[in-house]
Amino acid sequence: MRSGKLVIAQGGGPTAVINQSLVGAVLEARRFPQIERVYGALHGVRGIVNEDFVDLSAESRTDLEAIAATPSAALGSTRDKPDLGYCRNIFASLKAHRASWFLYVGGNDTANTVRIVSEEAAKEGYELRCIHIPKTIDNDLLENDHTPGFPSAARFVVQAFMGADLDNRALPGVYVGVVMGRDSGFLTAASAAARTSEGDGPHLIYLPERIFDGARFLSEVKSVHDRLGRCVIAVSEGIRDTDGTPLSVRFAENVVKDAHGNIQLSGTGTLADLLCDEIRSALGIKRVRGDTFGYLQRSFVGCASDVDRREAREVGVFAVRQAIQAGRDGSVAIRRTGDYAVDYALVDLVNVGGKTRVMADDFIAPSGSDVTPAFEKYLRPLLGSDLPQPARLRGGAIAKVLKR
């Protein structure tokens, strides 16, 4: 029987529940005697290379449960994308510490890193079981019905748009909320669940899966504003014009990229400001406000979906069981069964790593500026229990008495 240490790390953007996966894996790993110790690598693969390990076997269950309930990556994260040389340094460190299992929690860039590490380990004949544990608020991993982290971020977006719409009803005008998601519109589309009664916003939803046509956008905003005297709009940070350039990039003065070559779309209010300026100047509407949800939607403390918490825990547990039993490397995937339950599967890393899932056509309304009932049905169970329900005055109107 193989024995040794299990090394776990967290990569990419943090989520509200990524620590559930960490804790699920750690507690499950501690049940297997062949796993001598559980090491956490600080700041992902960078921590492995630098031998920045902490002993997770020594953490109390109480502490681990408190960490599970805490958003963001408790081990720290990284955007490093290992090349061959980087991978050799990873092996050198893992070998030196007698690691036999490597679990890496993250998105498609992280899955790709796991794939490279897995392939290089095989080439070098180093016995290392490599498992990718899914995580991303963007919900853009292939093979998955949805990904841990998305439901909680979606819940934040829903609660934010519920509030923004109530605010906009009170002080009418145009409101633009820019939502994360890069090339995938899922998180922006989630705003649709904020609508609970007639006339509720968001009234328009713009996704990166459809070309963004500025003239059409303005005419749709005008149409809603003419009809309701107000308009609430959800816009993905990743919307692109006809030649595929993200709008936020076309108009940003300085374009910042990470190590994966991803352009920085978040952490700037450029896109919201741009769209607001357009609406103000082209439509002559005075009260136009824009918010960029930014890092709040992935890190806000106190807005997790209980379904997301449970599933994030379970993918961590499942990953350890597969690492011990499956006899092959892979990526854990969530599959939906029935309405609503889930099952977990181990899929090939190559099917997930570096690839991007976008919204299916049947989730996007023919107008291109809304979602379909099929998407709302898909989303609803993910948001969890106790979603707030805004109430409104029934408002029996009083007859006017003054002559005008």
Next chain:
Amino acid sequence: MRSGKLVIAQGGGPTAVINQSLVGAVLEARRFPQIERVYGALHGVRGIVNEDFVDLSAESRTDLEAIAATPSAALGSTRDKPDLGYCRNIFASLKAHRASWFLYVGGNDTANTVRIVSEEAAKEGYELRCIHIPKTIDNDLLENDHTPGFPSAARFVVQAFMGADLDNRALPGVYVGVVMGRDSGFLTAASAAARTSEGDGPHLIYLPERIFDGARFLSEVKSVHDRLGRCVIAVSEGIRDTDGTPLSVRFAENVVKDAHGNIQLSGTGTLADLLCDEIRSALGIKRVRGDTFGYLQRSFVGCASDVDRREAREVGVFAVRQAIQAGRDGSVAIRRTGDYAVDYALVDLVNVGGKTRVMADDFIAPSGSDVTPAFEKYLRPLLGSDLPQPARLRGGAIAKVLKR
């Protein structure tokens, strides 16, 4: 005994608990037989002038309780600032509907409106009892220990900075969060309560009560970043440079003003982007991200302080009792007694209307970029119960084994 109708309206920016005040007043008013009906004016004084009233006597208690728990102004709000002509139209409408009591929930602009209406009513010999009910996330009303709406918005800011700091620990860099508050720093200062253990951010807090010195700002950011490898910064939207001009205005291309002459500081990401660009270019730090909390902090559904909910309800109840019993117009104020309880008082409208409370010197650290323990002591009970507590790995470090 005076009899007639009671008219209630909501003005200014909505909050998470302004409907508690509305519902507190409506339910209390329904207990007094001399109050024949309770009318709600839609969109503040504008609704009075336009005779857009709804009959709140007809709403069920169940519906009212659901509305109380819903953020934003259920009656709608307005930024209109009545002049004499506008006030005459208010009287015409109130007289025509036989209103004897006028309650208006709002901030210092709203209090000023109540004062003008009260004075004009007196001049015209119209028997109208006018009471201002306090509300503002900015916490900038004189005579009040704090104002309903502030504690919930402060709680949002705390949970946002807790999360932003955890995120920043995971992926180190510089994070700038821009918070509402106009001329008063209270809401920005609330970010300090996000710090629960050594090294937690926000590490720097910039308030409108102190002149913002760009060179000093950069040197303070550099100092924190050199020490911790990261830096989380809370900045008020209202920070001003030496000549008193708000930074967001100096650099904004189009300055938008409301009817009160207030410059639009929110609903744009300009200030955060400006500060991030400065940090990036002057300090050569690569990972710099900015969020503008915008409308989320005042409208987010599902983040109210229970203390705030209770007090907002009570100021509504107290206002009706004063309207019936006090024999004079005024503004309801919250006074702190002991540690922690509150009492309510009716104060002169002139002491509150159109005036701005800013943070006392003993709430601001001598450095000018932090708050004092006195402020933290002041704030803590307002945030309510069950504030999330982030947990961290204790992290017994593993000895390195590789020779470098």
